[in-house]
Amino acid sequence: MTNNxxxxQHAWHFRFGLSLVFTVVKLSVVDACFTP
Structure with missing residues (x-):
């Protein structure tokens, strides 16, 4: 039970970290596109 x-919990942390990284990358790409 505890192991499951x-x-x-580990999968949730991994997914949260992955979405966080994806958001940062997406923001930097948008920033690079709109910055002359």
């Missing part, structure tokens, strides 16, 4: 919860 840990796997779910």
């Amino acid at each position: 919860l840990r796997v779910i």
Whole structure:
């Protein structure tokens, strides 16, 4: 039970980190596109 919860928690952290990185990359790309 605890091990399964840990796997779910780890997957959630991984997904959260991945979306955070994706957001930062997307923002920097948009910033680069709109900056002359």
